[in-house]
Amino acid sequence: DADVTQTPRNRITKTGKRIMLECSQTKGHDRMYWYRQDPGLGLRLIYYSFDVKDINKGEISDGYSVSRQAQAKFSLSLESAIPNQTALYFCATSDIIGLAGYNEQFFGPGTRLTVL
Amino acid sequence: DQQVKQNSPSLSVQEGRISILNCDYTNSMFDYFLWYKKYPAEGPTFLISISSIKDKNEDGRFTVFLNKSAKHLSLHIVPSQPGDSAVYFCAAGSQGNLIFGKGTKLSVKP
Numbered sequence: 001d002a003d004v005t006q007t008p009r010n011r012i013t014k015t016g017k018r019i020m021l022e023c024s025q026t027k028g029h030d031r032m033y034w035y036r037q038d039p040g041l042g043l044r045l046i047y048y049s050f051d052v053k054d055i056n057k058g059e060i061s062d063g064y065s066v067s068r069q070a071q072a073k074f075s076l077s078l079e080s081a082i083p084n085q086t087a088l089y090f091c092a093t094s095d096i097i098g099l100a101g102y103n104e105q106f107f108g109p110g111t112r113l114t115v116l
Numbered sequence: 117d118q119q120v121k122q123n124s125p126s127l128s129v130q131e132g133r134i135s136i137l138n139c140d141y142t143n144s145m146f147d148y149f150l151w152y153k154k155y156p157a158e159g160p161t162f163l164i165s166i167s168s169i170k171d172k173n174e175d176g177r178f179t180v181f182l183n184k185s186a187k188h189l190s191l192h193i194v195p196s197q198p199g200d201s202a203v204y205f206c207a208a209g210s211q212g213n214l215i216f217g218k219g220t221k222l223s224v225k226p
Contacts, residue, residue: 004159031212040125042205042218043160050212058213090159094212102148102167102209107159 003027004108006091012114013081021076021111023091030096032074033105034058034066037088046089049074081115088112119143120208122217129224135193137220139206142187146208146215151180151191154203154219163204164191196224 004025013019023032034046035058045058047066055066063085067075078085089111094103121140129135139149147168152160166173166180166189173180179192193200201224206217 033213035216040218042122043216045213045215048213092159102150102165103212104150104162104165105214107152107161109157109159 002109004091004093004106006089006108006111008111009109010112012116014116015082017081019078019081019113021089021091021113023074023076023108025072025091025093025106025108027093027095027106028071029093029106030071031094031103032068033092033094034064034074034076035090035092036060036085037090037110043090046076078113078115081113083115086113086115117142118217120206120215120217122204122206122220124220125218126221126223129196129222131198131224131226132195135191135196135200135222135224137191137193137204137206137222139189139191139217140187141189141208143208143210143215144184144187146210148209149180149182149189150207150209150214151178152205152207152216154205160205193222196222198224198226200224 030051033048035043049068065077091108092105094105150165151163153163154160182189203219205219207214
């Protein structure tokens with residue numbers, strides 16, 4: 001079974017609709033992240049959470065909100081979807097910084113969202 | 117302004133030859149660097165990393181070189197294989213978060 005799962009994998013919605021993307025992990029990591037990928041723009045951080053009570057905005061948080069329901073679950077919501085939010089969305093998790101001095105992030109398979 | 121730059125959107129290499137993917141960064145506070153590989157319809161997967169206190173890290177066919185004075189790192193794949201065809205992202209980090217480059221699409225031709 002995958003360590004980081006995302007649902008749905010594909011979603012088509014209309015402008016103005018509210019949509020929620022969900023992420024679950026079985027790695028036992030405290031840290032979770034939401035990214036979006038656009039062609040030619042790489043991965044950009046939307047929100048991140050270092051534990052259940054800690055939520056932080058990333059580079060491009062406008063138009064998005066998140067909820068950390070439990071250590072294993074981190075949801076991303078688009079309150080009123082717009083076409084330029086059409087993108088690939090990735091959830092990632094990581095442990096706290098270890099002896100190596102860095103924290104590798106583990107990514108889910110992604111959600112392809114299309115806003116018409 | 118981009119803190120992590122991958123200036124080559126694509127690279128094509130013959131099977132068996134060396135692939136060299138480059139990455140530049142602007143923030144001298146980054147203290148570790150990672151390379152991720154991404155196949156279509158999958159999430160990025162970790163490939164190799166290097167701490168800022170080192171200048172080289174090797175793992176099998178993959179070697180990452182770091183030149184701190186030039187704020188430049190590179191990923192060498194030797195020998196390149198068709199299965200290495202993917203998008204490669206460079207990422208730099210400090211205190212938990214990663215900043216990703218835009219990626220380089222590597223095509224290894226048989």
